[in-house]
Structures are given as structure tokens and as C-alpha cells.
Amino acid sequence: xxxxxxxxxxxxxxxxxxxxxxxxxxxxxxxxxxxxxxxxxxxxxxxxxxxxxxxxxxxxxxxxxxxxxxxxxxxxxxxxxxxxxxxxxxxxxxxxxxxxxxxxxxxxxxx
Amino acid sequence: xxxxxxxxxxxxxxxxxxxxxxxxxxxxxxxxxxxxxxxxxxxxxxxxxxxxxxxxxxxxxxxxxxxxxxxxxxxxxxxxxxxxxxxxxxxxxxxxxxxxxxxxxxxxxxxxxxxxxx
Numbered sequence: 308x309x310x311x312x313x314x315x316x317x318x319x320x321x322x323x324x325x326x327x328x329x330x331x332x333x334x335x336x337x338x339x340x341x342x343x344x345x346x347x348x349x350x351x352x353x354x355x356x357x358x359x360x361x362x363x364x365x366x367x368x369x370x371x372x373x374x375x376x377x378x379x380x381x382x383x384x385x386x387x388x389x390x391x392x393x394x395x396x397x398x399x400x401x402x403x404x405x406x407x408x409x410x411x412x413x414x415x416x417x418x
Numbered sequence: 419x420x421x422x423x424x425x426x427x428x429x430x431x432x433x434x435x436x437x438x439x440x441x442x443x444x445x446x447x448x449x450x451x452x453x454x455x456x457x458x459x460x461x462x463x464x465x466x467x468x469x470x471x472x473x474x475x476x477x478x479x480x481x482x483x484x485x486x487x488x489x490x491x492x493x494x495x496x497x498x499x500x501x502x503x504x505x506x507x508x509x510x511x512x513x514x515x516x517x518x519x520x521x522x523x524x525x526x527x528x529x530x531x532x533x534x535x536x
Contacts (some may be wrong), residue, residue, distance in 0.1 A: 311460070339525065344433050350422075350527035351461070396460050405452075406525070408484055409459030 309401050313409035321417050322388055328382040328412045330397035332374045335375045338400040342371050342382050345394045345411065353393075354384070387416045422528035424428040424510050436498035439531045443492070443512030451525065452485055452495050453509040461509055467493065467496045499534045506534050 310333045320326050330340070339358050355364045355371040357380070363372040364370040368385040380397055396411040423442040427488050431437050448469055451460040453461035464483065465475040469490040478485065482501070497504055508529045515523035 343527075348507075348530075348532065349426075350529045351511075351525075353524045353526065356524050398460070404466055406463060406464070410458065412461045 309337075309399065309407045310404075311397060311399055311407050311409040313395075313397060313412050315350050315412060316410070317413040317415075319415045319417065322387060322389060324416075325383070325385050326414075328379050328384070328395050328414070329408055330380040330382070332378045332380075332399050332407075334401065335411075336402065337375065338402075340371075340380050340400070340405075341398045342369075342380075343396045343398065345396060346402055347394075351396065377386050384414075389416045389418045392416050421498075422512055422526055424450055424528035424531055426531055427529060427530045428534075430536065431500050432536050433502055434499040436496065437500050437533065438497075439496070439510075440507050441493045441510030443510070444514075444526055446513035447514050448490075448515045449515060450493050451511040451513075453511065453530070455507040455509055455530075457506075463466075464495070480519055482499060484510045488490075497533075501532075502535050505533055505535045 332388045341356045342354045344354055345351045357364050357373045357386050366405040373380045392415050394411040394413045398406050398408045400406050446477050451469045452462055452464045458504040464478045465485045466473050467487045470487050484497045509530045510524040511527045513523045513525045
């Protein structure tokens, strides 16, 4: 059974710092991996989608990498801003049309 | 920009009552998902539709939950009777790709319905 783990569960950093969020999964047979952002009480916003054949994707200050063999993905946020404060979730697409989410990392960027 | 619409945004009900949630996906999106998210956890898939057909409802508690997408467009999720443990955020998402392709397109989420069962 696929399990997705995100570490740390919460993170507080000063504004301007570069940071890395981690996502690990137990079964490397995935089709894709997505990173989402969720603001309190709101729905999810897709940030980056990495297909299984890709190693990384970039969007603005965000860079996500995927290493299927080790079951890991990282989301790198450059020059963090208070507006980046949110919960970041990763989700893997697996066989049987399933998308499995991690519990998320709550990020707080201090001004 | 096209968005996934959900209503109501908030619902408070007493246990044993019936509740229903509505979702209108982005126009033209063939795949529709209903997720349940308990506070502090990631979303868990309840049911997935490809057009009007269910492709996965293995995690849907079928004794009390039902979902339909009759015309392959909007969808309704119903709970009857509601239980205290059903309190959660119910999220709807859609994607344009075919579920069978596995290499799925990005999922676009609605704002969710926050359900509180008293």
C-alpha cells in the first residue's frame, strides 16, 4: 500500500530564507507527483506536476525534484516571503487511478 | 480563469440528518473527484468519475454515502445519515485527462465545503 510522508510537519523561517520541503513515498511505481498549496480553510492550488519520466519542474521561485528510485521529492522555495505561508502537500499518482496525499508541511514565513 | 465551483461553502447539521454537496467542474473536464480532508491530514479520495461513470469508489462508505454525476457534468455527494465522524472538509476537483491514461493532468480543486456534524 502506497504511503506518503512529509517532513517536517511544520516549519517557521525568516523572510528571505531559501527552504526545502520533503516528501517521501513507499512505492516507486508512481505515474506522477504533484505539489499543492493550501491556505487555511481553502481548497488546494496546484503548484507543480512532475511526470514519472521527469526529474524536476520549475515555476518562478519554486523548484520540485523527483527521485523515483529513492522514493523522494523535494520542493525548493527560493527567497521566501510572508505570502508563502501556507500548508504544502505532495500527492502521488499511482495505479488504479488513485492519488495519494501526504499530510502536508505547514510553513510560516516571518516578516 | 475557469474554476471549480462548490456549494454550500459551510454546512452545519445534526447527526442522523441528510446532507448534500454540489460540485460544478471546469467546463470540458472529463474527470471529477470527491475528496474528504480531516483537519491536519491530507485529502483522501472518496470517489472518482470519468464522465458519468464511477472509476473508483473503493473508499466511499457506501452504507451512508452516495455520489452521482448523471450527465457527466456537475456532481452531487450525499450523506445519509450524517455521523459525528463525518465532520471534515469535502473537496471537489476536476482534470481534463482520461483516468485510464494514468499520466494524469493537473487536478484543479474547488474551495471545499466545511461540514460540521453536531
